[in-house]
Amino acid sequence: MANSKFEYVKKFEHSNPLLPSTYMVVRIDGRGFTNFTNLHNFEKPNDIRGLQLMNKCAKEVMKSFTEIIIAYGDSDEYSFAFKKSANVFNRREDKILSCVLSLFSTSYVFFWSKYFGDTNTGGQKLLKVPSFDARIVLYPSLEDLQNYLSWRQVDCHINNQYNTCFWTIVQKGGLSTEQAQKRLKGTLTKDKNEILFSEFGINYNTIDEIFKRGSIWIRMISKKEMKQQKSRKPQEIKEQIQQRNQSEQINLEEEKKNGDSDVQDLKGDIIDM
Amino acid sequence: MANSKFEYVKKFEHSNPLLPSTYMVVRIDGRGFTNFTNLHNFEKPNDIRGLQLMNKCAKEVMKSFTEIIIAYGDSDEYSFAFKKSANVFNRREDKILSCVLSLFSTSYVFFWSKYFGDTNTGGQKLLKVPSFDARIVLYPSLEDLQNYLSWRQVDCHINNQYNTCFWTIVQKGGLSTEQAQKRLKGTLTKDKNEILFSEFGINYNTIDEIFKRGSIWIRMISKKEMKQQKSRKPQEIKEQIQQRNQSEQINLEEEKKNGDSDVQDLKGDIIDM
Amino acid sequence: MANSKFEYVKKFEHSNPLLPSTYMVVRIDGRGFTNFTNLHNFEKPNDIRGLQLMNKCAKEVMKSFTEIIIAYGDSDEYSFAFKKSANVFNRREDKILSCVLSLFSTSYVFFWSKYFGDTNTGGQKLLKVPSFDARIVLYPSLEDLQNYLSWRQVDCHINNQYNTCFWTIVQKGGLSTEQAQKRLKGTLTKDKNEILFSEFGINYNTIDEIFKRGSIWIRMISKKEMKQQKSRKPQEIKEQIQQRNQSEQINLEEEKKNGDSDVQDLKGDIIDM
Amino acid sequence: MANSKFEYVKKFEHSNPLLPSTYMVVRIDGRGFTNFTNLHNFEKPNDIRGLQLMNKCAKEVMKSFTEIIIAYGDSDEYSFAFKKSANVFNRREDKILSCVLSLFSTSYVFFWSKYFGDTNTGGQKLLKVPSFDARIVLYPSLEDLQNYLSWRQVDCHINNQYNTCFWTIVQKGGLSTEQAQKRLKGTLTKDKNEILFSEFGINYNTIDEIFKRGSIWIRMISKKEMKQQKSRKPQEIKEQIQQRNQSEQINLEEEKKNGDSDVQDLKGDIIDM
Secondary structure, eight states: OGGGGTGGGGGGOOOOBOOTTSEEEEEEEESSHHHHHHHTTOOSSOOHHHHHHHHHHHHHHHHHOTTEEEEEEETTEEEEEEOTTOOGGGGBHHHHHHHHHHHHHHHHHHTHHHHHOOGGGTSOOOOSOOOEEEEEEEESSHHHHHHHHHHHHHHHHHHHHHHHHHHHHHHTTOOOHHHHHHHHTTOOHHHHHHIIIIIHOOOGGGSOHHHHHOEEEEOOOOHHHHHHHHTTOTTSHHHHHHHHTTOOOSSSOOOOOOOOSTGGGSOSSOBOO | OGGGGTGGGGGGOOOOBOOTTSEEEEEEEESSHHHHHHHTTOOSSOOHHHHHHHHHHHHHHHHHOTTEEEEEEETTEEEEEEOTTOOGGGGBHHHHHHHHHHHHHHHHHHTHHHHHOOGGGTSOOOOSOOOEEEEEEEESSHHHHHHHHHHHHHHHHHHHHHHHHHHHHHHTTOOOHHHHHHHHTTOOHHHHHHIIIIIHOOOGGGSOHHHHHOEEEEEEOOHHHHHHHHTTOTTOHHHHHHHTTOOOOOEEOOOOOOSOSTTTTOOOOOOOO | OGGGGTGGGGGGOOOOBOOTTSEEEEEEEESSHHHHHHHTTOOSSOOHHHHHHHHHHHHHHHHHOTTEEEEEEETTEEEEEEOTTOOGGGGBHHHHHHHHHHHHHHHHHHTHHHHHOOGGGTSOOOOSOOOEEEEEEEESSHHHHHHHHHHHHHHHHHHHHHHHHHHHHHHTTOOOHHHHHHHHTTOOHHHHHHIIIIIHOOOGGGSOHHHHHOEEEEEEOOHHHHHHHHTTOTTOHHHHHHHTTOOOOOEEOOOOOOSOSTTTTOOOOOOOO | OGGGGTGGGGGGOOOOBOOTTSEEEEEEEESSHHHHHHHTTOOSSOOHHHHHHHHHHHHHHHHHOTTEEEEEEETTEEEEEEOTTOOGGGGBHHHHHHHHHHHHHHHHHHTHHHHHOOGGGTSOOOOSOOOEEEEEEEESSHHHHHHHHHHHHHHHHHHHHHHHHHHHHHHTTOOOHHHHHHHHTTOOHHHHHHIIIIIHOOOGGGSOHHHHHOEEEEEEOOHHHHHHHHTTOTTOHHHHHHHTTOOOOOEEOOOOOOSOSTTTTOOOOOOOO
16 A cells, blocks of 8 residues: 555654543633733623633533533633543543544634624624633542632632722723722732722622632433442542532532433533532 | 632643654544534535635644644645744643644634535535544654655545545446445555546546645745745755745745655645635 | 753753652562573572562662652562652652662662572572663552552462462472473462362462562551641551551551451561561 | 452553654663762762773663663763664653663672772772662754763763862862862863862873763674665664774774764763673
């Protein structure tokens, strides 16, 4: 076969299987989204359309990759955690990274008009291709995975509090962005809450949960499936999340299960956190 | 800072810089494109709209990543080769892989209607999100890189010859796909050429180059830039390609190949940009 | 500085930190030890001097690397497990691998005459340099680490049972090695025990534990240290092992196993230090 | 088989093949050799016995690993370069690293008394096990490999010049080590040469080459082998080195350097084998 002369170049490919029995987390992050959101007139500090589009993309990813058990997103980033025992693509790093990322990316363009409309409908046309980067991080224990998710959620909170205060004193207080930046320099959480409340009558706590805490998708399993799993491996995150229901926690939140189909796992719209 | 308690999870991230002074090749490949092309009524054996769309996406990637010196594509795959000295993202594997792939993926959806039209115009609406996987392979020498590109091009040729013959005996010969498969089993190149010619009057050699040999993008540099580079590193692939052209265009340019160059195997149909 | 012109070559070095919070296991294995043991007249099927020398080397390694919590060895191999939180050499794979291996290797030659004597004393002189290979494997959970150790110990048992039977029918039964091989082909554990017992009066169960089960070193901690640790991280393997002993020794200590411990599979003959 | 229950732990092992067609360099480095050399009364600034022992170990490594083409050593370190096409252990990083390192390490102890004697003979007994670390670095081109070797040799020169001056003013000038350190702080090469010459009558240029430039081993090939190779791959480093010699020896051979060779920087004292 004519091809054989060149086929030796395949030897330069390397496989990169990820360590078994660890949580694989794919984190996707928008590239240059400050410019992208300006160009597309995103509302500040948060544009619900943009968040809903991100959530829609995340749902598409979870429908396609059934070993993802939880996904968390805020702003222009989204994290997907596969269960410890996941064997997708034999845990090949580049394959998992690229397939999750590519599907998320194409979904963002495909579903854009569903959330932003287009010129005909008085909506916002997509003017330029967005793009995202991605990485994979491994977490050996459930505790570490939970702390990872908490880390991203605290990050969401800190950024949102700052941005809410920043854009309020710009949009309602009439300061320039430079003046606003200066004004907030060195302020603490309570200072920012105080500014919002005393100067603008805004109680930060009443702001939509999706802005303050981000969005989360959790794969639910039916009672039947759960029973089957119980007899196998009790320590999966699924069960643990299950256990926490009926509690009042902050962080990862209670969710009611009911469906028993594949898509049932993805609880319709994004639950508040 | 509230965040610090969880920030230790960043320690689990790993960097993966690729070996310096090697050619980094990103190969992108369509996932499930047999179904995707059926669903979207792609012409068989080749749909020029699909190839032009792939070429458009590749061009977007080359415009964005200026250290890519050559790109080769056929069917639903595309390869991008960075120059040896490329320092994009400090040569971090996941960053390069994800950014190139994501831009290619979103471009495919964004530019779809430019090539396929949409329902209003009697064209083919995009019904489902496509997606791609990607990998990075390193080649230490120019010879290996050339052989890599030749490998992909020979693959293009073999597949196209088979597909051309297969679809001709189905579309014009009236065989079922099963019958066609059976008929071609074990045939050699000359057998297939003979079938095409004697039974259907088709001379395989006259088929469009883009189908037989794929497409190639080459980054050109101006004489001025070339002089600047000459004083630095003479052995880069850029200069070698430049020698064949003496063209003065900057950046990406249409290129006619003469067949006597270092990369003479790559005689694909070079499309406009 | 004259050196700076060449120093760019340092960029080609890569760091390879191992995933945090996993058990790092270094397994060392003799290279070509069939020839090496023949050349040095090792007793068959087991030479206690050789095992004691291996144990001595392992002890040297454990004294030098204080984050190793357990080591298991049999025949010409030894495994060393670092605790999950170990930060030796910032968990750099090549540094850990090389330093553990090198110390083990030099100890083998250095302490040879302590166990084998030399020509003057009627002992066995070291005639040729031995060498070992090594690898590092990561285990995310204690359960996996325990199963790893069990895997090695079962391997020890299977090999020893075969070798004991094989060399008995050669040495006492007068068969050639080829005949012995043929005789044992396809036999089960109980068949081999039966041969040993009925033909040679040997009860396999009475054979020395060190031959049947290998050797194990466990790092002990004092009550005081344990208290200090309790206040930090309760789930370390150290404490689990400590619980079984109530011993007050610091560092490496001889240990008698009771069979009811967490690592009960590891019932090897614990040698003096 | 009883073993199968635990055998899943093998899945956690990872292979790590190194990129084909690159020069693999193993660099071995003494651990804690300042203390080790003090303990064993090494002569300062250089102990020829120590260097000869290192060279002996390097030779053992080259005899065992026939794809190593060149080795360079000075002080307590040694670098081994495999040819680009080397396929030893399928280029597995850990296997190559560990086997080269282990053999070097055991040789150091095994051959110690050959160079240092022992107590009976009025020599220096080995009192403590030495150990070494090791790493592997890949170089894609011959130029980079040459620069790597030059980098190590320049390092040898700089260290030796400093050490020669330092120990001269201590041993002959009567300064304490602290005073000597202070005296040399900030001095340039010519300052140190001047001190040596004007105060102690020592011409640095007349110092033994092995101290100033280190040691090098080069694998030679016979004319016959060279012819066989010519018909295959002309660009290997072997041929380049061979050209300078026209020697007909097979395998490792003593080599005198002429200063006009391709690796002219490497002018170390080449020792017998």
